[in-house]
Amino acid sequence: MSKPAKSQWDFGELFPPAATRRVLSVGELTADIKRLLEKQVGAIWVGGEITNLRAQSSGHVYFTLKDAAAQLSCVLFRGAAAAPRHLLADGRKVLLHGDVTVYEPRGQYQLIVREIELQGVGALQAAFEQLKQKLAAEGLFAPERKRPLPPFPQRIGLVTSPTGAAIRDVLHVVQRRNPALEIILAPARVQGEGAAREIAEAIRALNQFAAQEQHKMPLDLILLTRGGGSLEDLWAFNEEAVARAIFESALPVVSAVGHEIDFTIADFVADLRAATPSAAAEILTENVFASRAWLDEMPLRLRQLARRRLDREQNHCAALAARLARRHPRRRLNEAWQRLDDLQANLLRGLKTAAHARRLKWHSLAERFARARPALALKSRRETLRQLARRLNALGPEQVLARGYSITRDAATGAVVRDAAQVRSGQRLRTRLKRGEVISVAEAWPCE
Numbered sequence: 001m002s003k004p005a006k007s008q009w010d011f012g013e014l015f016p017p018a019a020t021r022r023v024l025s026v027g028e029l030t031a032d033i034k035r036l037l038e039k040q041v042g043a044i045w046v047g048g049e050i051t052n053l054r055a056q057s058s059g060h061v062y063f064t065l066k067d068a069a070a071q072l073s074c075v076l077f078r079g080a081a082a083a084p085r086h087l088l089a090d091g092r093k094v095l096l097h098g099d100v101t102v103y104e105p106r107g108q109y110q111l112i113v114r115e116i117e118l119q120g121v122g123a124l125q126a127a128f129e130q131l132k133q134k135l136a137a138e139g140l141f142a143p144e145r146k147r148p149l150p151p152f153p154q155r156i157g158l159v160t161s162p163t164g165a166a167i168r169d170v171l172h173v174v175q176r177r178n179p180a181l182e183i184i185l186a187p188a189r190v191q192g193e194g195a196a197r198e199i200a201e202a203i204r205a206l207n208q209f210a211a212q213e214q215h216k217m218p219l220d221l222i223l224l225t226r227g228g229g230s231l232e233d234l235w236a237f238n239e240e241a242v243a244r245a246i247f248e249s250a251l252p253v254v255s256a257v258g259h260e261i262d263f264t265i266a267d268f269v270a271d272l273r274a275a276t277p278s279a280a281a282e283i284l285t286e287n288v289f290a291s292r293a294w295l296d297e298m299p300l301r302l303r304q305l306a307r308r309r310l311d312r313e314q315n316h317c318a319a320l321a322a323r324l325a326r327r328h329p330r331r332r333l334n335e336a337w338q339r340l341d342d343l344q345a346n347l348l349r350g351l352k353t354a355a356h357a358r359r360l361k362w363h364s365l366a367e368r369f370a371r372a373r374p375a376l377a378l379k380s381r382r383e384t385l386r387q388l389a390r391r392l393n394a395l396g397p398e399q400v401l402a403r404g405y406s407i408t409r410d411a412a413t414g415a416v417v418r419d420a421a422q423v424r425s426g427q428r429l430r431t432r433l434k435r436g437e438v439i440s441v442a443e444a445w446p447c448e
Contacts, residue, residue, distance in 0.1 A: 026107070027104065030102060030104045030107045031104065033102055033109075034101060034102035034104060037100050037101060037102060037109060038099065038100065038101055041100040042099060042100065043097070043098065043099050043100075043114075044097070044098070044100060044111075045095055045096070045097050046065065046072065046095070046096055046098075046111065047067075047093070047094070047095045047096070047119050048065040048066055048067045048072065048093065048094070048096075049065070049066055049067065049091065049092070049093050049094075050063050050064070050065060050088060050089060050090055050091065050092050050093075050094060051063065051064045051065075051066055051071075051090055051091070052064045052090070053088055053089065053090050058078065059077075059078030060075060060076065060077050060078055061075070061076040061085065061088060062074070062075050062076075063076075063088065063090075065094075065096060065111070072109075072110070072111055073103075073108055073109070073110040073111070074096060074098070074110060074111045074112075074113050075110060075111075075112055075113065076088070076113040076116075077112070080113065080114060082114065082115060083113055083114060083115055083116045084116055085116075086261050087116045087117075087118060088116065092118070093118070093119040094116055094117065094118055094119055095116070095117040095118070095119050096111060096113050096115070096116060097113070097114050097115035097116075097117075098111045098112045098113040098114045098115070099111070099112045099114070118230070118231060124231050124232065124235060124238075125231065127238075128231075128238050128265070131238065131240060131243075131265060132265060132268065135240070135243055135265065135268070135269065136268075140243060140247050140268070140269050141268045141269065146271045146272070147252045147271045148252070148271075149220075149221055149252055149254070149271065149272060149283075149284070150220045150221065150252075151287050152287055152288055152291075153181065153220035153221055153284055154180070154181065154182060154220060155181070155182040155183075155184065155218070155219055155220055156181065156182075156183055156184070156219060156220055156221050156222065156223055156284065157183075157184045157185075157186055157206035157209070157210070157219045157221070157222040157223070157251070158170065158183050158184065158185050158186065158222075158223050158225070159186050159188055159199060159202040159203060159206070159222060159223070159224045159225070160185075160187075160188070160190060160223075160224070160225045160226055160277075161187065161188065161189060161190045161191075161226065162185065162187045164190060164226060164227055165227045165277075166190075166225045166226045166227045166256075166277040167185075167225075167277075169227075169276070169277040169278045169281070170183075170223070170225065170277050170278070170280070170281045171183070172278075172281075173278050173281035173282055173285065174281050174284075174285060177281070177282065177285040177288070177289040178285040178288045178289060180288075181284070181285060181288070184206065184209065184219065186202035186203075186205050186206050187202070188201070188202040189236075190226035190236060190237075191226070191229070191233050191234075191236060192236075195236035196235075196236040196237075196239030196241050196242050197241060199224070199236060199237070199241075199242050199245070200239075200241045200242050200244070200245035201245075203222060203224070203242075203245040203246060203249055203253070204245055204248075204249075206219060206222050206251065207222075207249055207250050207251055210250070210251055211250070219251055220251070220252075221251050221252040221253065221254060221271075221284075222249060222251050222252070222253045222254070223253075223254045223256065223280055223281075223284065224237075224246070224253055224254065224255050224256070224257070224266060224270065225255075225256040225257060225274075225277040225280060226257055226258070226277075227258070227277065228258045228259040228262060228276075229258060229262075234257060234258050234262060234264055237255075237257045237264040237265065237266040237267075238264050238265045238266070239265075240265075242265070242266055243265045243266065243269045246266060246269040246270055247269050252271040252272070253269075253270045253271055253272075254270060254271065254272045254273075254274060254280050254283070254284070255267045255269075255270035255272070255273050255274070256273070256274035256275070256276060256277045256279065256280035258276075259275070259276060260275035260276065398434070401432065401433060401434040402434050406431050406432060406433050407431070407432045408429055408430070408431045408432075409429070409430050409431075409432070410427065410428075410429065410430075411427075411428035411429055411430040411439060412428065414430075417429065423442045424442065425442055425443060426441060426442060426443075427441070427442045428440070428441055428442075429441070429442060
């Protein structure tokens with residue numbers, strides 16, 4: 001029996017049932033890839049150019065290593081002490097040694113950096129470390145053999161290229177800060193084949209020059225310098241011949257090679273290392289420059305000190321005058337008089353207050369006594385009544401009549417006549433005098 005034809009919508013073979021498939025989560029897939037990378041690739045060396053360099057506050061450094069074909073994320077953790085971090089810079093080509101892995105939260109593969117070398121200088125770096133260890137073991141770097149520099153050098157020997165940027169930097173600083181400093185140039189190549197030999201010969205030549213007795217002003221020190229560059233450019237200063245010449249020099253040697261981050265064998269052997277050629281010139285002229293500045297500022301400082309001293313003395317005199325005024329006998333006498341006035345015023349206020357209090361108390365006692373003896377109170381009341389009666393009598397009409405005045409009334413109604421216009425002709429009037437009354441009849445008068 002033949003099998004029925006499959007429908008065009010039957011996708012069973014293309015999509016098998018879920019029970020027969022293995023479905024990975026994103027995290028599981030990323031973890032598998034991470035295990036494969038770490039197992040199959042592991043620790044490697046890789047070269048390229050640094051870009052997107054980011055140093056975090058945590059101490060970790062993140063950057064990208066790229067070439068013309070691809071990019072690789074890299075991380076240098078804070079604990080990677082063996083890796084020289086100062087070699088990391090955008091645009092710098094380096095060789096990195098580390099472990100390839102995957103940063104699972106982003107599903108991004110990256111290199112965990114363990115070692116860093118500038119690209120193409122791995123062999124030179126190894127030779128540098130080997131010579132450094134050898135010379136250190138011989139005591140060429142010992143701090144106790146370092147000699148102090150003269151505080152005010154007057155003549156120095158300069159070993160550098162006569163056409164490089166370093167000599168221009170040194171001369172510019174010296175001219176600005178101490179033009180009197182004399183410089184004896186011992187020219188030498190500072191880069192390329194034979195440069196180390198020329199540098200060593202220049203150091204020895206300056207020592208021989210300083211040893212000649214006919215020179216009334218011998219050299220005070222030697223400055224060995226050149227500008228910045230790569231490890232290959234600075235290699236002449238890492239040669240053993242230069243290190244031996246510095247160590248054997250009877251004159252103190254200052255080394256100022258490259259930039260601040262560059263260190264050479266010459267720096268370790270020299271009596272003093274300066275970060276740059278300009279920094280070396282500033283160190284050598286510091287005391288003279290400071291002394292000149294000090295002398296230039298001295299008149300102003302003297303004026304300031306004199307003014308401060310004068311102000312202090314004036315303040316002291318003012319304080320003494322104030323103390324004298326406070327202790328003068330007249331002031332003390334005035335204060336005593338003022339105190340006496342205050343005491344007298346307080347005494348008067350006290351007496352007045354006490355008298356007032358006594359008066360109030362006396363009145364209170366009098367009232368209480370009067371209430372306790374009615375006869376005395378009655379007598380006092382009678383006396384008061386008599387006084388009021390006398391005052392009332394003085395104001396009464398009898399007293400007015402006694403002074404010659406009279407009171408006229410209407411005889412019929414008894415109303416007091418106060419205006420002549422109120423009186424009619426033939427009206428009977430009664431006029432009261434001091435003694436007795438007068439009956440009269442009004443007649444006509446011109447005012448009508």
